[in-house]
Amino acid sequence: MGGRPLLNRRLAGLGTTIFAEMSAIAAATGAINLGQGFPDTDGPARVAEAAVRAIGRGHGNQYPPSQGVPELRRAVAEHQQRFYGLVRDPDTEVVITTGATEAIAAALLALLEPGDEVITLDPSYDAYAACIAMAGGVRVPVTLRAPSFRPDLDELYAAVTPRTRLILLNSPHNPTGTVLGPAELTAIAALAVDRDLLVVSDEVYEHLVYDGVRHVPIASLPGMGERTLSISSLGKSFSFTGWKTGWATGPAGLVAAVQTARQYLTFTAPGPFQYAAAEALRLPDDYFAGLRDDMRHRRDLLADGLREAGLDVFRPQGTYFVTADITPLGHRDAVAFCRELPERCGVVAVPHSVFHADPEAGRSLVRFAFCKRTEVLSEAVTRLTSLRGRPA
Secondary structure, three states, X not given: OOOXXXXXXXXXXXXXXXXXXHHXXXXXXXXXXXXXXXXXXXXXXXXXXXXXXXXXXXXXXXXXXXXXXXXXHHHHHHHHHHHHOOOOOOOOOEEEEOHHHHHHHHHHHHHOOOOOEEEEEEOOOHHHHHHHHHOOOEEEEEEOOOOOOOOOHXXXXXXXXXXXXXXXXXXXXXXXXXXXXXXXXXXXXXXXXXXXXEEEEEOOOOOOEOOOOOOOOHHHOOOOOOOEEEEEEHHHHHOOHHHOOEEEEOOHHHHHHHHHHHOOOOOOOOHHHHHHHHHHHOOOHHHHHHHHHHHHHHHHHHHHHHHHOOOEEEOOOEOOEEEEEOHHHOOOOXXXXXXXXXXXXXXXXXXXXXXXXXXXHHOOEEEEXXXXXXXXXXXXXXXXXXXXXXXX
């Protein structure tokens, strides 16, 4: 091959995701996997039954429309209006994707020219860096720092240059659990309008917010409806992560751009799951309230257990992840800590550093997932408590 690297330079250094590595360790050791963010129970039976029913009736067994089946596009539009007062045309302002990650990738591929800058809140979901790189963009991180994990708005404003094309937001935020508040969203919206920036808003944890905190889509703010792509999915709110069914909503021009790119990626999302997703989005309000209350209970169970184990815990406002600092245990290197943890006490977690542009920024932080059954979390807490008093 003439000595030329097989992997192009934009993807150099990305390698295998930490989630694959840690899940493999969990499988090999039998450890409780609190690393990768997937539930260990299925979602509502009526939603699963809707998928079975769709298969039996031949709905979506062949290629569905590339933009998504009309039933789901209508359900997505209804959801946006029902919860946020956002009015979107299901025919032109909604596109169905193979999960939220594809929606993000397609948006960046469609909207970026090589060298365009993308502002992200750092740490961030690791796919952001990969998708920006594949699109030829340049990531410009704005760091969320412990203990508050709030964005420094002055730093955000300073990050904008003439080459900035868009802001890639994530709220509720993975991995920190921060939910952007009205003042922060208003400031970001004002910046986007003033500098004529696009916003791609990853809102997959939109229904997982706690303690009276409310998720507010930035698209609902003045001046943002015409410049924002809002992205979400079936997986996080309904516990069907394996179905890989997501969507993007926004003005017709931005949605058409996403569709132009994604039709050459997967072309279409799995058909029967789209009909089931429409059923999910139309579940009654008590489903969403019950989900929130149940996840809050699990959050508190894990957070209290981690604190009892001697870690410094940052209780999240949203998502299903808890961040903890291992420094009180005498550790400094979260990567080494996480690799040793399965053997030490039979639990898997993920080091924060993999989410940071500068790994040193999250060197002593660890992310734990609490989207597991209560009895699993209780056993994990019992195992983790054994860390207290152990030498580093």
